[in-house]
Amino acid sequence: MDHSSTSEEVHRSVHAQIAKLKRISDDVHSESASIFEPGPSSLGRRESVDTDFSSPSSPAVPAPEKKLTLFALRLAVLEKSATGIGALSFIWATVVLLGGFAVTLTNTDFWFITTILLIEGTRIFSRSHELEWQHQAAWSLTESGINSFRFLQSSSSSVWKSLMSIFKRISSGSTNDRQIKQVPTKAVRPKWDGKHLMTRRWETSDVPLLPYASWVFLASNISKILQLLQIAAAVTCVILSLIKLIIQNYGEIEKGDTDKRNRKAALSIFYGLALAEALLFLLEKIYWEYKVIYHKVLEKVNEECDLGSSGIVSVRRFFYDAYSKCVEGSIFDGLKMDMVTFAMELLSSSSPDEQLMGAGILRKFAMGERFSDDTLQKIGINFSTVERLIEMLNWKEPQEEEIRKAAADILSKLAGKKQNSLRIAGIPGAMESISSLLYSHRTSNSAAEEIGEKSMIVDQEHYDFWTINNLGLLILKKLARDHENCGKIGNTRGLLPKIIDFTHAEERLLMGNNIAESQIQMVKRSLQVVKRLASTTGATGKQLRREISENVFTISNVRDILRYGKKHPELQFLGIEILTSLAMEDDATERIGGTGGILKELVNIFFNYDMPEQENHVRTAAGEALVMLALESKQNCQRILKLGALQRLVEGLEVELLCQNAARILRNLCTYSAEESFPELREIMPAAPTVLKGIVLEENRLQEVMLGLAAYAFKFMTYEDSNNMFERAGIQEEKLAEVLVEILKKYQYPPIRFPRIRRFTIELAIWMMRDPTHIHIFKNLGLKNELENVLDTTSELECLSIFAGPVGLNRYRTSMQSLVETALSLLEDK
Incomplete structure (x- = not known):
């Protein structure tokens, strides 16, 4: 066999295996991406669009400035x-x-x-x-x-x-003896383009x-x-x-x-x-x-460093410094210099030109792909440089705008790595400095007047607020990946209301055709920050969710996004996830349900069959939000029923994309049927055969949700309704009982992806044993032994209904032990 063809076949085989592994990984991720089963971390759960992850370390790239230091060494000799x-x-x-x-x-x-x-x-x-x-x-x-x-x-004309x-x-x-610094007040403001400003x-x-x-x-x-x-x-x-x-x-x-x-x-x-x-x-x-x-060594190094046309000044200055060190000290002193260290030294200078030069070099290197890892590592371990960058975020003079943007760019990249994000947030006053980047266009005038930023008011028409705001939100978004940082963001005075204010999007913005991308980007990033804060675990998460839900603009801003954001499904998805996270708290659940239009918009999105297939994740998220809002909330269950959603939910059981969440919502609606009279819930009975088939014929998560719905939905049936259900489904009672016992045998330990399958199985078995003939069937199938085994293997996982990462948030009112004892008592009565 030809060696080249063999090599090509091996190459294709390897690529096929990688593609297969990737598909498996994607399938596992899509199956486990739910709030109804535990995951590794709430902040890492189902990251939505525009998520930045730290790139793996790339191989070391030779530093271009080595050519200059070697050149300086030879000249010094x-x-x-x-x-x-x-x-x-x-x-x-x-x-x-x-x-x-x-x-x-x-x-x-x-x-x-x-x-x-x-x-x-x-x-x-x-x-x-x-x-x-x-x-x-x-x-x-x-x-x-x-x-x-x-x-x-130079030519004669130049001379x-x-x-x-x-x-x-x-x-x-x-x-003139002395130049006094002047703040321009006219419309045309001087830009920092390499020329000196008056100081x-x-x-x-x-x-x-x-x-x-x-x-x-x-x-x-x-x-x-x-x-x-x-x-x-x-x-x-x-x-x-x-x-x-x-x-x-x-x-x-x-x-x-x-x-x-x-x-x-x-x-x-x-x-x-x-x-x-x-x-x-x-x-x-x-x-x-x-x-x-x-x-042209200077130009070549500048090109390799990708510093742009103005970067030649930086390269020349670096070379002069290296040469000076070689001449004034040891000839090897210049070899110890590099562009990153040189830029960090310039950043600490008192000269605005040197500060801008240093910030520009660090920004280019940090944002570029070739030198990013090495640059960020050097900046991250230099505490004084990080402190200096954070200090620059507070510089609000118009002529300092470029330095401020460069510092924000560097910090946004630096915060992408966890160790650096912790270092940034740990600097005293860091959160306040980042907060200073956020200027709401609706409140910036009054806020500036309160803190005395009169020069900013005068010149704010020409100040690049969009970029500054986006960078501030990007830094917060990356910092919010860490639990401790989320607490610091929440504890920073005035920061949380600023972030929520940026989630405001008017109908004109969401439905317009010629809208600047930066405006949509700003809304999206603010939603991402709020989502991460709302999904935080522990006492910090409870406090943040309370503060977010108590802000009078949060829910109404999300409602506007759901109502007018059809052109921006990524914004709708983020808004829905915020509602889902806030619904972990009882007060927030009632507040969301009581806000006009929220439940209606969620129902409309969940049943929007015209949505493109690539936006199915938005419909799934809407279903999960409805499940959370209906969980243990009588008022919200009643509101959903008043929207006429019951028939649509029943029909949704036949749709693969909707069936799981539709079944969960119906289970929550049926939960309160014994406490309040909801006559319309009898409309669920036509779906009973579908539910029964899902239990007998399906597996894993779909089987679990159908079991959960059956235990509550079948209680509306009379004896005749039950017989008709089994006849229409073509399934006998003995077959269902056999399946239930097999489930308890198969899942001796609760699976993480569907942890409540044994609980729902026992609940349905208890419903079936209301008929004495079913008790004998279960006895013959050995249900008693399986129930006793459940008592020995019950875990905390089966006692909880929702999770924030690995942390359970909602405990069932009836314990597993109580359920098992009820089932055993029914078996022993006959």
């Missing part, structure tokens, strides 16, 4: 070599030549040496201070580096434009060192002047040294003149050292230009 040789030549000249026999030098050599020492001293001086100015000039040089010849290559700009600045009097302090790159001709003495221009001085000094040194080394006219040495016998060698050594130093420096510059201009 050349620079330090040149500096070392320069120092040696300086010592040689001062000690050996000028200090030792200056009087014996020729006039030419004396001035050559003096000139070389002066220009080399100038170069060394300018070099020692150049790195100081590089950091400052890096902000304004977006097209060329400090140590670059590009500015010498002319530069000169005109200079004269214009001089004529406009740009040497209350000088930016070092804009400092005029002299009161006149300040354009010459700006930091960026000084760095260029220093650069030119170095190059001119090196070239002059090369020329002078070569002239002397080639001509070697060191003067004649008279015979017997011992003072001049070593002059030629000494001068040759000096000129050789000076030449070597200058050539090394020029080699460094050539290498620099080759990498920066022709190889």
Whole structure:
């Protein structure tokens, strides 16, 4: 067999197995996604649309900035070599030549040496201070580096434009003593696009060192002047040294003149050292230009980092810092730098430009796929950086908007991992800072006035509220995955009402055609946060559900979504799940049922046969909500019956999608028939054959719900009705009794997916044993032994009707032991 074909078959086989496993996994998930059986966690139960899960760790990606740190290392080797040789030549000249026999030098050599020492001293001086100015000039040089010849290559038109700009600045009097920060109040607001905004302090790159001709003495221009001085000094040194080394006219040495016998060698050594130093420096510059201009290393690193067109400034600044470390300290110090650490240092700066640069780098790396894991790990373990990001969420000035959005973006990504979300929520004031991101458009003016945010009121027309709000809700959504964080969200003053306020969606928004996606996204995220809070377990969950249901806007907002949200089934699904979770509390159940239209909308959605198949989960959720609202609530059961839903529920037993929840709702409606007279419940009897077939012919969960309905629905039947039911179904009483006993034998321990099957089986057996002939049948089938076995294997699982994850919330009034004892007593009576 051909090796390639064999490999292809194996490949297809593996893919088929994976697909099969995926289908099995999906089936298990869909079967277990219910509030009526225990699950691993309430917060992890049936996550609805737009759920973010932490992606698995991806393989390590080489850091692009390594190219820059290696480049800086090589440059530093050349620079330090040149500096070392320069120092040696300086010592040689001062000690050996000028200090030792200056009087014996020729006039030419004396001035050559003096000139070389002066220009080399100038170069060394300018070099020692150049790195100081590089950091400052890096902000304004977006097209060329400090140590670059590009500015010498500009066209005549560019030079002319530069000169005109200079004269214009001089004529406009740009040497004001001090610039005072101004908050714009006009419609056109300055954006932070890389240019400096006016601040209350000088930016070092804009400092005029002299009161006149300040354009010459700006930091960026000084760095260029220093650069030119170095190059001119090196070239002059090369020329002078070569002239002397080639001509070697060191003067004649008279015979017997011992003072001049070593002059030629000494001068040759000096000129050789000076030449070597200058050539090394020029080699460094050539290498620099080759990498920066022709190889475009800065642009390539910027492209690999995906920092965008403005990112070149960040890359250049990083390179200058790495180079400075290599030159000023050990040549290996620059290798310890990376872009993430560099950005975190900038984030802690007091300069707005540096803060924005740092936040921009971290946002790009955190949001990108390649570097996200490594970046988030470094940020997460740096407590001061996380604290700084949270602090930035409180910055409400319009000119700080970009930094604020960047910080929120980073935190939203950081909160995606559980350990980081706990770290974020654990910082004092974190929840209050996140709360500050939420501005309700219905109440923002009054809220801002209360806290004195007048500048925000003035400029709120141009402030990007949609993005800020969405980011705040996204952070809360991810934080709410953890139980402890849910409690902190609930305990933060004013935060819960803000979240609920964002669930408001008017008819125009839900039914409109040209609605911004960000508006729908904001409603969806707020619903997701409320859903997660409402589904929290324990005492925290009870408190949150109480506070959510007591908010007068919660239920009415959900009602509007159910009523007008046909175009947005994902919003309807989230609203329904909120109602289901709130219905775990008795007070909330009555409050929901008493809100006009809620039950009606749920019934309409549950029986909406026109819904596309891909939206079936919305109908299923509506059924579960009706089950919860009817559970142990006489008022809600009566309200459902008044809606005329009984006949539709009976018909729903024949529909595969609806039958389980329809059976549960009918069971709840039948529960109170003995306490209150509901004559219309007799309409359920035509469905009895369907129920009976479901018990005998079906298995697992459907069999369980049919058993549960039968135990309560059959009690409306007379003896004649019972006989007619068995005849219509084509099933004998003995067959049903046999099935019930077999169920107790088969399920000696209650399955998690349908934990109440034995309870419902015993309830139906008790109903059947009202007829003495059935008692003998059960005795012959060995029901007594099975009931005694149930007493020995009863678990807590069978005593509960609903669950929040692994926690049972509602206990049956009749215990399993009491049911078994009732059945045993009936068996012993005959």
